[in-house]
Amino acid sequence: MITVSSLLDQHWHERYKRISKLNIRSSIYDVTNQCNLRCKGCFFFSSNEDKAAAEEKDIVKWQAFIEREKDRGVNLAILIGGEPTLHLDRVEAFYKRLPTFCATNGLIKIPRDRFPDMMLGISLWGDEADEKKLRGKDTFSISSKNYEGDPNVYYLYTLTPNQIGKIERIIVKIRDVGLKVHMQLLSNDEGVDGFNWQPEQLEVLRIEMDDMLDNYPDTLISSKYYHEIITSGKMLGRTFGWDECPSVTQPLDHRDPHPKRLIEFIRWASDLNTMHRCCTSETRDCSSCKDGAAHMSWVMVNKRAHIRRTQDLQNWIEVYEMFAKLYQFIPW
Numbered sequence: 001m002i003t004v005s006s007l008l009d010q011h012w013h014e015r016y017k018r019i020s021k022l023n024i025r026s027s028i029y030d031v032t033n034q035c036n037l038r039c040k041g042c043f044f045f046s047s048n049e050d051k052a053a054a055e056e057k058d059i060v061k062w063q064a065f066i067e068r069e070k071d072r073g074v075n076l077a078i079l080i081g082g083e084p085t086l087h088l089d090r091v092e093a094f095y096k097r098l099p100t101f102c103a104t105n106g107l108i109k110i111p112r113d114r115f116p117d118m119m120l121g122i123s124l125w126g127d128e129a130d131e132k133k134l135r136g137k138d139t140f141s142i143s144s145k146n147y148e149g150d151p152n153v154y155y156l157y158t159l160t161p162n163q164i165g166k167i168e169r170i171i172v173k174i175r176d177v178g179l180k181v182h183m184q185l186l187s188n189d190e191g192v193d194g195f196n197w198q199p200e201q202l203e204v205l206r207i208e209m210d211d212m213l214d215n216y217p218d219t220l221i222s223s224k225y226y227h228e229i230i231t232s233g234k235m236l237g238r239t240f241g242w243d244e245c246p247s248v249t250q251p252l253d254h255r256d257p258h259p260k261r262l263i264e265f266i267r268w269a270s271d272l273n274t275m276h277r278c279c280t281s282e283t284r285d286c287s288s289c290k291d292g293a294a295h296m297s298w299v300m301v302n303k304r305a306h307i308r309r310t311q312d313l314q315n316w317i318e319v320y321e322m323f324a325k326l327y328q329f330i331p332w
């Protein structure tokens with residue numbers, strides 16, 4: 001019988017044991033429906049999720065809600081929006097009660113005396129020209145000043161077809177301000193001209209992503225298996241999409257049979273009552289979904305399928321480690 005021990009040497013077995021203990025239970029929270037940008041292709045606004053529910057304004061209700069989430073077993077709160085830093089009292093309510101990750105566009109500097117070690121992921125959509133085109137602003141010039149050298153910050157670099165051949169310059173810019181970077185892919189929810197992926201572009205992109213990891217291993221938080229999965233949408237011969245997605249809000253998930261999925265995962269709207277379908281756009285066609293966290297989770301919940309060959313299990317371990325680093329469960 002093939003077992004974990006039979007596939008791994010001592011080094012890999014130690015790595016396996018370290019992540020096996022983690023038992024991560026995440027949920028996602030829309031902190032607000034507001035944002036200080038309006039990016040073309042933002043899944044939140046393009047799917048009208050900002051109108052799905054009226055924002056709860058009473059901080060006492062947020063505090064009580066978070067306590068209930070804690071009792072539900074959540075041990076990782078992922079804060080999104082809108083722009084969470086527009087409401088630091090709500091962010092603080094999470095941070096005081098749960099391990100908390102905050103996604104931000106980095107335009108507002110959070111006070112580190114109030115949030116000493118909270119992990120932040122700063123969105124970046126390409127070089128200066130693409131950022132201006134898609135987001136109306138070169139956000140890097142502001143966010144990099146706000147967070148230069150911060151050990152609990154990384155860039156969440158959204159790759160677009162326009163970035164092919166230009167990724168290295170961005171990675172170097174990020175390295176030079178003393179920050180880390182994780183890459184994901186644009187799903188182009190608003191159909192911006194020239195930003196849809198062609199299969200041959202994804203093949204070329206995968207090679208470039210692999211090269212970046214070889215050349216900048218101390219700056220990139222990534223893994224080659226993740227590059228393969230996110231660019232091909234395939235894992236062990238299976239195809240990513242609605243039938244396989246692990247990041248569907250559990251109480252709304254009536255798939256039968258249901259696939260392996262995140263335990264008790266919910267994406268909450270900012271009224272603290274409404275639930276969204278999944279970790280990303282309500283209205284996205286799943287066959288075009290490039291969501292990075294959903295692809296990562298897809299690998300993570302399918303451990304058993306990777307207990308097959310040594311390379312498969314090592315791939316699984318690397319993706320799990322990557323996720324654990326991005327959400328502060330293990331050090332960089």
Ligand code: SF4
Nearest residue numbers: 035037038039042105
């Ligand atoms: S900064 Fe984020 S939430 Fe705001 S519009 Fe852009 S993608 Fe959407």
Ligand code: SF4
Nearest residue numbers: 245278284286289294
């Ligand atoms: S849009 Fe993506 S994350 Fe959402 S249900 Fe579809 S495949 Fe999953």
